[in-house]
Amino acid sequence: MDSKPIQTQQLYGILPSEKKGVGKLATLALDMRWSWNHAADKLWRQLDPELWEQTQNPWLVLQTVSRNKVEELLKDPEFKEKLGALLEQREKAASSPAWYQEKHASSVLTQVAYFSMEFMLNEALPIYVGGLGNVAGDQLKSASDLGVPVTGIGLFYQQGYFRQLIDQQGNQQAIYTFNDPGQVSIVPLRTPNGEWLRIAVQLGSFTIWLRTWEVQAGRVKLYLLDSNDPANLPVHRGITNEIYGGGPEMRIKQEIILGIGGWKLLAAMDLKPEVCHLNEGHAGFAVLARAEDIMKEKGCSFQEALFISRPGNVFTTHTAVPAGFDHFHPQLMENMLGPFARQSLGISMEELLALGRRDPANQEEYFNMAFLALRGSGAVNGVSQLHGKVSRQLFSDLFPRWPIDEIPIGHVTNGVHMPTWDNEFSDKVWTSACGKDRWRGDLLSMESKVCQLTDEALWGLRNVCRENLVHFIRSIFARQSRLGGRVDHLNLNVNDMFHPQTLTLGFARRFVPYKRPNLLLKNKERLIHLLNQESFPLQLVLAGKAGPGDERGKALIREWIQFIDENRLHHRVVFLSDYDMGIAEQLVSGVDVWINTPKRPWEACGTSGMKVLVNGGLNLSTRDGWWAEAFSPDLGWALGNEESMAEGELSDVQEAEALYDLLEYQVIPEFYGRNDNGFPLKWLERIRNSMSKLAPVFSANRAVRQYTENYYLPAAERYKERNADKEGLEMKIFDRQKHLREHWSEISFGEIKTETEGKYHSFQVSLLLGEIHPEWVSVEIYSEGSHQGLPKMEREEQVGDHGYQVYKGKVPASRPIEHYTIRVVPFSDGMAVPLEASQILWQR
Ligand SMILES: *Cc1c(COP(=O)(O)O)cnc(C)c1O
Secondary structure (H helix, E strand, O other): OOOOOOOHHHOOOOOOOOOHHHHHHHHHHOEHHHHOOHHHHHHHHHHOHHHHHHHOOHHHHHHHOOHHHHHHHHHOHHHHHHHHHHHHHHHHHHHOOOHHHHHOOOOOOOOEEEEOOOEOOOOOOOEOOOHHHHHHHHHHHHHHHHOOOEEEEEEOOOOEOOEEEEOOOOOEEEEOOOOOOOOOOOEEOEOOOOOEOEEEEEEOOEEEEEEEEEEEEOOEEEEEEEOOOOOOOHHHHOOOOEOOOOOHHHHHHHHHHHHHHHHHHHHHOOOOOOEEEEEOHHHOOHHHHHHHHHHHHHOOOHHHHHHHHHHHEEEEOOOOOHHHOOEEOHHHHHHHHHHHHHHHOOOOHHHHHHOOOOOOOOOOOOEEHHHHHHHOOOEEEEOOHHHHHHHHHHOHHHOOOOOHHHOOOEEOOOOEOHHHHOOHHHHHHHHHHHOOOOOOOOOOOHHHHHHOOOHHHHHHHHHHHHHHHHHHHHHHHHHHHHHOOOHHHHOOOHHHOOOOOOEEEEEEOOOOHHHOOOHHHOOHHHHHHHHOOOOOOEEEEEEOOOOOOOHHHHHHHHHHHHHHHHOOOOOOEEEEOOOOHHHHHHHHHHOOEEEEOOOOOOOOOOOHHHHHHOOOOEEEEEOOHHHHHHOOOOOEEEEOOHHHHHOOOOOHHHHHHHHHHHHHHHHHHHHHOOOOOOOOHHHHHHHHHHHHHHHHHOEHHHHHHHHHHHHHHHHHHHHHHHOOOOOOHHHHHHHHHHHHHHHHHHOEEEEEEEEEEOOEEEEEEEEEOOOOOHHHEEEEEEEOOOOOOOOEOEEOOOOOHHHOEEEEEEEEOOOOHHHEEEEEEEOOOOOOOOOOOOOOEEOO
């Protein structure tokens, strides 16, 4: 890991003649570690307090302040000492063995490439929209904490996502700002000879140039690509302007840049990751570029190369509805990838399209990126337990006739990077309980230590957090409503807004209908009543963006703004505009209860609720996504019950009433119920449970360890095995896979004899296998609900009459014999079944 000070001549914006101390400051400023480890904040504040508060961007601060000021401070012994100490700490954090080095020192895994369309590391590098970027950013940071060798690959957007302004009438206005690459914490990625690395990719019949950038995030790096290279045509320069901008044509171009450009970048840097992790189907084209590399290296065909690389690809799906998958018209695919498919991969367009179709033979079908990613990967997972289940259903068409619980999709529930989402006060409380390095190991003793936290400590924490949020709300609201022209119009004294001791609820998310951001407004009278109860008031802080073209989402925002204005509720309810990571940090820090109301099972996981855990906030949510597995009545509240929602679900009106009931009869009384010392004991017990039981489990630390041990390490092993040599085993498996595909239909059942004798049912079946080698299939006795380790039948040495193979097997007679049926599936040695060979034949 490279932790030497960055040389000033490598930088963009710092001149080679600069003093050495500036280089040291630059090294610190360019390491995104400052954004979750606030140790260096004081230095930046000293350089330029105002700019630092406004931007939270040390790199910008360093470039902006006068050189005199920098030199003056560099002469100050205290400043110099602090700088030296911080560099030393950074060095130590980068080079000392972490969890991975200690636990998996001898593993074959040296590098994971993590592809994602968005990364949310800090609000000062705005290349994200929301949840997906949060998952990617937080996992990258935890990989750094744990020493897992991950390298991120993403796009550098010239504009990123829009910024939100709310006008007088409550309309959302979209504002686009420019991400000046010289002023965000990225530097040009240079090859060893000092050249700025540029990558060429093909877009249809054009070759376009991509610029490359490097972000240092603690021990790990994130590489970014953009198309704004002056050597490109203007239409190509704009491809990476806006995240998820434009229509399908823009999207496919961005995805080609991410997947194919990203893989080429790794190759150009001589990085050879064993594992390529596709964070959502957007990155699916990476499997094509990886296969192309192997074709060149081994001189094999595309299909062979895809086969060889497949075990090294891991695909994480984040979508809970089919409409969420990116899919492209076949003609668009031809326009963008036709020449690449034919010339570089040596395959026809039909062959390429087949990889992204449910039915490869259907010429009409669009190309689905998630199908490509799944077909190109050796392991697939959803992002919560429930979402794993939903995904098995969503992808079941690719595995016809397989039982739903054997569809090869597992799950790793997302987690958040706790050091990012804690605040200075909760950090102190946690440090007193679990020490400074608490999020860098395996968290084994965390629960019992956090349980020891006293009522004083927890209530003190909540009060100071809430008070800070109230101050933040007042100052931000004053500024924001001036901007939107709402201040005169409202005639408000912001110091009357919100109260530090009032129960504070938070609700912030994308304003899309499935999240039901207006559920609380279903019965406005009742909400107003709850907000204004004399001795037990409520206050509510809201934030969220609707997609720039999403009129329904924008109407939902307007409804809230109008509700607040018309009922003069500004002292109790606020909608903060421009929800981003900075606002999220403040909200999850200060709220007492985080509310989430998605329509089950549309929320694949959801992460914002996890962010309040570390700060002693509690959750009240639908049993969807992560909350379906996290909820227990002693640590939060659940809306709706699982059973009824599975069948005839409750209407929104019914659920809203249930939400009001929960607030009125449980949440509010518990918060305001105090003992003689002024503590809400029941509430504090919930906080203790929520912090101690949930924070470790729903941390990115846990998620990254799980990815490492359950996905990356096995993937690296299998990739190495299969990649061993071209003439060897892997080609035999490839041939077998092909053979099975071509000849499977020749298998048929002959006579089946069953008999129950004592404690066993025994089975004898005759099978005609046609061209298929008897060793390449497995004959299993199946019964519903017990697919794990199905009993396999033994083949008799002697081939029966008319070429029938005879198989025998038995099972304990604990269930009636009619519960059993025989099936034939490919034999799985070295091959992922059914992911790589989805054939199956049932007796009935
Ligand atoms: C955490 C976060 C999200 C994701 O929240 P969900 O609960 O998954 O909707 C979105 N945007 C921002 C700015 C966040 O911080």
